[in-house]
Amino acid sequence: METARALWRLFLVGVLxxxxxxLAPAESLPREASAERSSASNTDAPWWQGAVFYEVxxxxxQDTDGDxxxxxxxxxxxxxxxxxxxxDAIWITPFYPSPQVDFGYDVSGxxxxxxxxxxxxxxxxxxxxxxxRHIRVIVDVVLNHSSDQHPWFVEARSGRxxxxxxxxxxxxxxxxxxxxxNWASIFEPSAWTLDERSGQYYYHAFYPExxxxxxxxxxxxxxxxxxLRFWLERGVDGFRLDAVAHLFESIELEDNPLLDALRPGxxxxxLQEHVHTMFLPEGYRLxxxxxxxxxxYPGDRVLISExxxxxxxxxxxxxxxxxxxxxxxxxNFLLMAPEALSAPRFRERIRDASETLQGRPTTWVLGNHxxxxxxxxxxxxxxxxxxxxxxALMLLTLDGAPFLYYGDEIGMVTTEPQSIxxxxxxxxxxxxxxxxxxxxxxxxMQWDGTLHAGFTDGTPWLPIxxxxxxxxxxxxxxxxxxVLMFYRRALELRGASPVLRRGALTLLDVDxxxxxxxxxxxxxxxxxxxxxxxxxxxxxxxxxxxxxLDNVREPSRLETAAIQLAPYEAMLLR
Ligand code: GLC
Numbered sequence: 385m386e387t388a389r390a391l392w393r394l395f396l397v398g399v400l401x402x403x404x405x406x407l408a409p410a411e412s413l414p415r416e417a418s419a420e421r422s423s424a425s426n427t428d429a430p431w432w433q434g435a436v437f438y439e440v441x442x443x444x445x446q447d448t449d450g451d452x453x454x455x456x457x458x459x460x461x462x463x464x465x466x467x468x469x470x471x472d473a474i475w476i477t478p479f480y481p482s483p484q485v486d487f488g489y490d491v492s493g494x495x496x497x498x499x500x501x502x503x504x505x506x507x508x509x510x511x512x513x514x515x516x517r518h519i520r521v522i523v524d525v526v527l528n529h530s531s532d533q534h535p536w537f538v539e540a541r542s543g544r545x546x547x548x549x550x551x552x553x554x555x556x557x558x559x560x561x562x563x564x565x566n567w568a569s570i571f572e573p574s575a576w577t578l579d580e581r582s583g584q585y586y587y588h589a590f591y592p593e594x595x596x597x598x599x600x601x602x603x604x605x606x607x608x609x610x611x612l613r614f615w616l617e618r619g620v621d622g623f624r625l626d627a628v629a630h631l632f633e634s635i636e637l638e639d640n641p642l643l644d645a646l647r648p649g650x651x652x653x654x655l656q657e658h659v660h661t662m663f664l665p666e667g668y669r670l671x672x673x674x675x676x677x678x679x680x681y682p683g684d685r686v687l688i689s690e691x692x693x694x695x696x697x698x699x700x701x702x703x704x705x706x707x708x709x710x711x712x713x714x715x716n717f718l719l720m721a722p723e724a725l726s727a728p729r730f731r732e733r734i735r736d737a738s739e740t741l742q743g744r745p746t747t748w749v750l751g752n753h754x755x756x757x758x759x760x761x762x763x764x765x766x767x768x769x770x771x772x773x774x775x776a777l778m779l780l781t782l783d784g785a786p787f788l789y790y791g792d793e794i795g796m797v798t799t800e801p802q803s804i805x806x807x808x809x810x811x812x813x814x815x816x817x818x819x820x821x822x823x824x825x826x827x828x829m830q831w832d833g834t835l836h837a838g839f840t841d842g843t844p845w846l847p848i849x850x851x852x853x854x855x856x857x858x859x860x861x862x863x864x865x866x867v868l869m870f871y872r873r874a875l876e877l878r879g880a881s882p883v884l885r886r887g888a889l890t891l892l893d894v895d896x897x898x899x900x901x902x903x904x905x906x907x908x909x910x911x912x913x914x915x916x917x918x919x920x921x922x923x924x925x926x927x928x929x930x931x932x933l934d935n936v937r938e939p940s941r942l943e944t945a946a947i948q949l950a951p952y953e954a955m956l957l958r
Pocket of ligand 1: 486489490526590626627690753754
């Protein structure tokens with residue numbers, strides 16, 4: 385999976401040096417148990433605090449019209465499954481009109497549905513049907529950039545004196561010609577593209593087809609606020625705010641410092657520290673303004689911001705209680721960083737979140753549409769499914785809002801393109817083969833063992849792996865020991881337990897290779913033991929008497945305080 389990891393690195397590279405103090409090496413940290421959080425026990429907490437979110441990538445969830453691409457009616461059709469699974473909310477990635485260069489993250493109309501995905505009426509029906517099942521709906525908002533096909537950009541590009549020129553970020557060439565600065569795009573060597581007609585460059589943090597909006601222009605902000613209002617009035621329960629680390633760039637146009645490393649697959653392309661292009665303070669202030677807008681609506685609507693930070697300190701400015709304003713729930717991607725299944729490394733990330741966030745609500749995320757599938761990210765000594773359950777138990781028992789990525793609950797694998805001709809995600813073509821892009825983690829959901837896994841009657845837009853014949857919802861629902869049934873049971877226990885939803889978390893020090901923590905709420909205590917080692921471990925634990933969930937053995941009473949853990953065994957105890 386080295387190549388897929390390269391893409392993950394691509395996202396991380398952007399935050400090097402910007403996200404707060406570097407972490408101490410895990411091995412050198414004190415071994416005592418860590419800080420507790422308390423405010424998570426607040427019972428008046430809004431619905432999203434501790435809720436379980438499920439990410440739906442609409443292209444790949446369920447097709448209903450036979451074009452090989454998923455759609456909104458498809459999501460509606462599968463709500464019974466999501467209700468059965470036990471999630472509290474779904475987050476749907478962009479379904480707006482778009483040329484689909486970045487598969488929807490290049491928006492050419494902010495207040496409509498792309499015909500590929502359906503209509504606004506389909507959306508209304510989806511919301512009503514989800515709410516009828518007590519499932520909340522979050523949608524994505526792309527503030528940083530639009531598509532180059534958006535009428536705003538078409539107009540801005542029509543000439544230097546276009547009234548919308550200043551809606552985007554333009555600059556004359558550098559003295560002597562060429563791009564104004566050395567700024568790199570996340571997906572390209574340069575973040576500047578020359579507009580031949582006007583002789584000026586426009587800035588794009590991502591693909592050239594995604595020109596950055598000029599958020600220093602109040603008219604742009606006001607247009608985006610109208611977008612939020614539009615969807616709030618249609619009943620959404622909140623927004624996932626895309627790529628917020630990139631919202632502003634320095635107006636001084638200074639070069640970013642270069643790092644002593646090259647981009648994987650790049651042609652001698654040095655990586656850079658995005659000090660002038662990411663995490664600018666203006667961004668937090670804009671988020672605060674959007675939060676005030678959202679808070680004016682009833683129903684605890686939530687703003688969730690997407691930014692990869694090196695550590696928990698990097699998340700603090702995204703909250704609304706700091707020197708700047710912020711959002712309700714900044715995405716915490718700390719669990720995505722470890723590249724090895726190492727208890728000390730995961731423990732350190734959890735400790736960092738506990739100690740730094742001090743009870744502020746957080747999220748926990750292992751997978752999404754930008755990263756290789758979680759089961760492929762680690763060596764698992766041939767125990768892929770056992771490890772998938774171990775990671776599931778961790779995700780679903782930490783103190784915060786877990787985000788599940790569609791298909792992870794059935795142990796879907798990363799299915800990379802076999803040749804450059806097959807690549808759909810443009811970044812995978814540019815940096816092939818070191819970086820094959822993100823197609824691998826976006827393959828269609830595997831519903832059953834029929835042709836195309838029950839996803840479509842047509843030709844699926846990405847190939848379905850042969851493993852889908854056995855690894856699908858229908859088969860795994862019928863198999864009591866499956867990953868899917870393990871997720872479902874964990875979700876059921878979580879749903880029924882104030883301890884797991886709201887209890888304070890305390891890390892326990894039982895064995896270096898066993899990640900262990902206690903969750904406590906009022907008089908009730910649960911303990912989670914996760915053996916990250918590929919060998920058995922014995923730990924000693926007083927005060928627990930019952931195994932509620934285990935990925936190796938049946939739930940049972942505990943007869944002794946010495947608990948023998950099999951390799952990669954995961955236990956939830958009471
Ligand atoms: C976010 C999205 C990613 C997209 C990028 C640009 O990181 O998750 O898929 O390519 O923003 O919009």
